[in-house]
Amino acid sequence: xxPLLELGLIALGLYLTGELSRRVGVxxxxxxxxxxxxxxxxxxxxxxxxxxxxxxxxxxxxxxxxFYLGLEFSLGRLLEGSGPTLVAGAIDLVNFGIGAxxxxxxxxxxxxxxxxxxxxxxxxxxxxxxxxxxxxxxxYPEAERTLGVLVFEDLAMxxxxxxxxLLTAGGGGRSFVGAVxxxxxxxxxxxxxxxxxxxxxxxxxxxxxxxxxxxxxxxSAGALALGFPAAVAAFLLGMAVAESGHxxxxxxxxxSWYDVAAASFFLVVGLHVELATVLREAxxxxxxxxxxxxxxxVTGFLGGRASGLxxxxxVGHGLMLLPRGEFSLxxxxxxxxxxxxxxxxxxxxxxxTSLYVVLMVAIGSVVFARFDAVNDLLSRxxxxxAEREPLEAIDPFPLE
Amino acid sequence: MEDPASAxxxxxxxxxxxxxxxxxxxxxxxxxxxxVVVRPDGERQLHHFLEHADRPRDVVRVDAExxxxxxxxxxxxxxxxPSVEDLDLVLGALEIDWVPLGPASPLAGRALGAxxxxxxxxxxxxxxxxxxxxxxxxDVDTMFEPGDTLLLIxxxxxxxxxxxxxAG
Numbered sequence: 001x002x003p004l005l006e007l008g009l010i011a012l013g014l015y016l017t018g019e020l021s022r023r024v025g026v027x028x029x030x031x032x033x034x035x036x037x038x039x040x041x042x043x044x045x046x047x048x049x050x051x052x053x054x055x056x057x058x059x060x061x062x063x064x065x066x067f068y069l070g071l072e073f074s075l076g077r078l079l080e081g082s083g084p085t086l087v088a089g090a091i092d093l094v095n096f097g098i099g100a101x102x103x104x105x106x107x108x109x110x111x112x113x114x115x116x117x118x119x120x121x122x123x124x125x126x127x128x129x130x131x132x133x134x135x136x137x138x139x140y141p142e143a144e145r146t147l148g149v150l151v152f153e154d155l156a157m158x159x160x161x162x163x164x165x166l167l168t169a170g171g172g173g174r175s176f177v178g179a180v181x182x183x184x185x186x187x188x189x190x191x192x193x194x195x196x197x198x199x200x201x202x203x204x205x206x207x208x209x210x211x212x213x214x215x216x217x218x219x220s221a222g223a224l225a226l227g228f229p230a231a232v233a234a235f236l237l238g239m240a241v242a243e244s245g246h247x248x249x250x251x252x253x254x255x256s257w258y259d260v261a262a263a264s265f266f267l268v269v270g271l272h273v274e275l276a277t278v279l280r281e282a283x284x285x286x287x288x289x290x291x292x293x294x295x296x297x298v299t300g301f302l303g304g305r306a307s308g309l310x311x312x313x314x315v316g317h318g319l320m321l322l323p324r325g326e327f328s329l330x331x332x333x334x335x336x337x338x339x340x341x342x343x344x345x346x347x348x349x350x351x352x353t354s355l356y357v358v359l360m361v362a363i364g365s366v367v368f369a370r371f372d373a374v375n376d377l378l379s380r381x382x383x384x385x386a387e388r389e390p391l392e393a394i395d396p397f398p399l400e
Numbered sequence: 401m402e403d404p405a406s407a408x409x410x411x412x413x414x415x416x417x418x419x420x421x422x423x424x425x426x427x428x429x430x431x432x433x434x435x436v437v438v439r440p441d442g443e444r445q446l447h448h449f450l451e452h453a454d455r456p457r458d459v460v461r462v463d464a465e466x467x468x469x470x471x472x473x474x475x476x477x478x479x480x481x482p483s484v485e486d487l488d489l490v491l492g493a494l495e496i497d498w499v500p501l502g503p504a505s506p507l508a509g510r511a512l513g514a515x516x517x518x519x520x521x522x523x524x525x526x527x528x529x530x531x532x533x534x535x536x537x538x539d540v541d542t543m544f545e546p547g548d549t550l551l552l553i554x555x556x557x558x559x560x561x562x563x564x565x566x567a568g
Contacts, residue, residue, distance in 0.1 A: 133439065
């Protein structure tokens with residue numbers, strides 16, 4: 001197969017899958033992974049294979065996903081939500097420990113536990129924002145809280161990703177020094193290079209796209225050479241670019257690269273997953289999904305109550321946070337590159353996470369489609385006295 | 401971003417919904433809240449909450465054009481747009497024009513007399529609409545404030561020139 005034909009089939013497959021997913025009403029991310037698993041080298045019809053083309057697209061997709069996450073990240077936004085968001089976000093952190101605990105109890109070890117903690121912890125801001133946006137739930141008090149907690153999770157991701165980056169820096173002492181060196185260089189550049197970056201990026205059109213792409217790939221490649229994960233470096237670069245004040249223009253300049261490469265990344269994740277592994281790891285994926293639903297609803301309720309929501313809205317907060325997606329996959333694919341993890345564990349993590357994300361997106365879609373019914377069903381036993389009355393009963397201005 | 405909050409003592413809380421849009425919550429004097437959600441694609445959602453309720457009683461979704469039409473309806477008693485057309489017919493070659501005076505206008509904070517609109521453009525300011533009230537025949541010492549709407553009269557060329565002067 002020529003590279004041109006390969007790229008064409010990838011783009012066509014992603015386009016058709018995306019359209020189909022939207023028609024069916026699930027997140028396209030789910031469709032892209034399934035496409036990769038089913039039409040991958042180990043799938044039912046091997047159309048796509050792993051090679052230089054998919055490798056480049058997948059790697060670029062991962063870099064762009066994290067670069068855009070860094071661009072969007074804003075400490076100011078988190079502080080805007082202030083007290084209640086921080087309280088709910090802190091309680092939500094418990095889910096990280098629960099995910100890690102599952103891995104340790106099942107005997108995967110503490111390093112795999114850190115990754116699985118991340119997989120279980122991070123809700124999908126992309127999926128949730130889209131589901132919320134298409135719903136009529138936006139003015140519910142817990143919608144505001146949920147979106148605030150998603151920003152909090154992004155901040156926690158920074159810490160987790162940088163921490164994992166340091167922990168997994170190739171294993172040897174030399175790489176650890178390299179990773180620390182990269183962080184030190186980044187710190188210096190962020191402190192003193194802000195104006196230089198702002199001046200460099202003061203470009204239009206073609207020039208801006210080219211320079212932004214060059215920065216992204218070269219900084220990531222440099223980090224990798226020093227033993228620091230390229231994806232985390234891309235995230236840090238995104239934060240620095242957002243600081244420079246050029247965020248909207250850089251976002252626009254790389255948008256079509258992002259669209260193509262990010263979709264390809266999910267396809268490539270699917271290519272790495274053997275259908276047999278997914279089936280073998282199905283019990284783990286189901287267990288993770290069950291744990292996430294139970295723990296998520298409990299922590300969501302507690303976080304909602306602690307931050308001043310009513311019982312019903314606190315249950316709704318837990319429900320809204322359920323979908324998992326792109327960043328659970330990113331974390332699992334980072335784990336797939338960690339030499340310190342046994343090959344079997346890496347495969348299990350990636351296979352289980354793929355199925356887990358599909359399950360959680362499906363659960364999320366069902367919950368959002370029948371939100372009030374599910375919400376009432378779960379919150380009725382928790383409510384007391386007047387709260388139990390249906391809304392009409394406390395309506396001071398009943399309709400004729 | 402300009403804060404639309406608290407005109408006439410009516411409190412409006414503005415909340416950013418990251419990745420989704422903005423929410424404005426207005427407390428109603430009769431009790432309860434009206435939440436307006438503004439999405440990037442221009443859709444507005446109006447959610448009516450009764451007092452102490454955590455769920456809206458009703459949701460109205462309008463697209464950008466419907467929102468504009470709704471704004472016209474809500475603003476109608478203040479602006480009374482149709483009477484302009486009636487006046488146009490009567491006055492023939494004269495034109496009456498409404499011109500909003502934004503915070504960026506060079507005339508904001510200056511007096512009517514000092515702005516010399518009449519001398520520089522030929523158009524006259526016959527009224528100032530401010531916070532829902534009309535100040536008819538303002539005198540030369542009246543100060544322009546950001547948010548005012550000026551009611552001008554003159555030939556089309558004159559009101560056009562005045563519009564440019566006010567916009568700055």
